[in-house]
Amino acid sequence: MPTLAIIGAQWGDEGKGKITDYLAEDSDAVVRFQGGNNAGHTIVIGDNVFKLHLLPSGVLREGKLAIIGNGVVVNMDDMAEEIKQITDAGLSIDGLRISDRAHLIQNYHKKLDGAEEIYRGKNSVGTTKKGIGPTYQDKIARYGFRAGDILEPELVREKAEFILPMKKDLLKMMHAEECQCTVEKFEDKFKRWGETFGKYVCDTSVLINDMIDEGKNILFEGAQGAMLDIDHGTYPYVTSSSTVGGGICSGSGVAPNRIDNVVGCLKAYTTRVGEGPFVTELEGEAEEELQKKGGEFGVTTGRGRRCGWLDLVVAEHAARLCGFTHWAITKLDVLNDYDKIYVCTGYDVDGKVLKHFPASLSKLEKAKPIYKEFDGWDSWDDSEKIIKDGYDALPKNMRTYIEFIEEYTKIPASIISIGPKRSETIDRFGKWF
Ligand code: IMP
Secondary structure (H helix, E strand, O other): OOEEEEEEOOOOOOOHHHHHHHHHOOOOEEEEOOEOOOOOEEEEEOOEEEEEOOOOHHHHOOOOEEEEOOOEEEOHHHHHHHHHHHHHOOOOOOOEEEEOOOEEOOHHHHHHHHHHHHHHHHHOOOOOOOOHHHHHHHHHHOOOOEHHHHHOHHHHHHHHHHHHHHHHHHHHHOOOOOOOOOHHHHHHHHHHHHHHHHHHEEOHHHHHHHHHHOOOOEEEEOOOOHHHOOOOOOOOOOOOOOOOHHHHHHHHOOOHHHOOEEEEEEEOOEEEOOOOOOOOEOOHHHHHHHHHHHOOEOOOOOOEOEEEOEEHHHHHHHHHHHOOOEEEEEOHHHHOOOOEEEEEEEEEEOOEEEOOOOOOHHHHHHOEEEEEEEEOOOOOOOHHHHHHHOHHHOOHHHHHHHHHHHHHHOOOEEEEEOOOOOOOEEEOOOOOO
């Protein structure tokens, strides 16, 4: 079956952008199924640098469809800016498709996101303030606007007449910035969006399933990572969507038996943005060193990411929830020149060893990582030669590190990434579709 998914195995920022771009080469469509413009990756094509937050990576490749599934939340105005970046560079976005069931982020959602964070005080989640959480709240509460509404703007008024006063009152109560929107302005906005983006809106579940029936190659592109999943992540320090395997199905309208392979993108160490538990987090200079070596600063927020050693308790949790059939291990080169490297294989909580990631925040707070020590490896001068000669040309200690991950998780490390460039990739599997 020609379907493949890629999902981050940690807290996002695993280097999925590069791997997605690599895997997208042989795909006919790239589908996003959750999240919104809280994600971020940079793609370099020739002299052009594109910073994408919402649009699937495939949008930059001619002849492919870039599909925004029903599980995604869409900010139409921010999307317009992303599209402008692309069209200004002379590229087309003809392949864009947006699910008519995808929910729309409104300005009041962004304001509410900020206000909620202030109320949470020291318990703040550290959201991207893009309005992601409040938009999903409205979806579940059954008063969200959907992309299909831009095709029928005349029907928006009736909904806006009860939703807008409710949001205005809510913002006032929360001492947040006022919402200036009127029902008329709202209706106009939907009309404008309809004129600009209406042609891209359709039933993407039918589209994707038809493509699968025709034997076309579909790549599902996860955003954020398994540990930020609303159910299985480090709740409440999570995002508001389903980032694990099941999210592919609910977020794109594709049944579970239609997903073939799932690649888990695993960074060779761990990072997280925002608040929340992080058992293997480093401190002080050690953290700064890894942050600097790995260039760990957010594309969406610019924030420095928290950094620590690889945690295989996390990897096991993600693999179980996502059904990974392969690993893509990224940023291994960032660990070059360390004398010793550590991998966490369990948590010590009050003298008891945990092998599975617990739900309890208090357990996670007390958890002490149980580390296995590895000898480091030196950096190399000639990446090209390593790429040409393949896996066996990698430093021996790096291979020992990779093989330990494979053995522990029982998942093959099929893609090894040793640099930011597309070419700096060792593919041990090859036939993805
Ligand atoms: P939200 O998704 O903006 O609601 O933020 C919730 C949490 O998810 C925060 O800790 C964010 O930093 C984190 N988050 C959201 N998107 C990403 C991402 O693409 N990479 C890493 N962390 C993310």
